Amino acid sequence: MEMANLLVRGLDDALVQNLREQAAAHGRSVEAEHREILAQALFQPKKLSFAEWLMSMPDVGDDADFERRNDATDDSGGPGVFD
Known part of the structure; x- marks a missing residue:
């Protein structure tokens, strides 16, 4: 499988420094960290x-399945909310 190359220009120095620090914290090269960040951002399920x-x-069930019962005195004839 052929691998593509990606060159990113015009990055802020602070961004690059943060990438270096994050890469070091993960024990990876800056390139490997960049690849991992891209993979996580683009391959995650939406x-x-x-x-x-x-x-x-x-769309299952009937609307009546979700009717709110206030208490045993309502017209449903069934038990109250806390019965």
């Missing part, structure tokens, strides 16, 4: 927003 997560839920 995180769903809360709305997307809700929309992904299957």
Whole structure:
């Protein structure tokens, strides 16, 4: 498998210094640390927003399954919330 090269220009000196320090903390070269950061950022599964997560839920059950019961005196005839 052929590996591509990537040259990144115009990086802030502080960013490069932080990359060096992070690489050293992980026992890696700056290049290896850069590869790891890119892999983590680009190969992670996309995180769903809360709305997307809700929309992904299957449409099962009846609305009545989720009705709120206030107490034993309501019209449901069933037990109250804390019964």
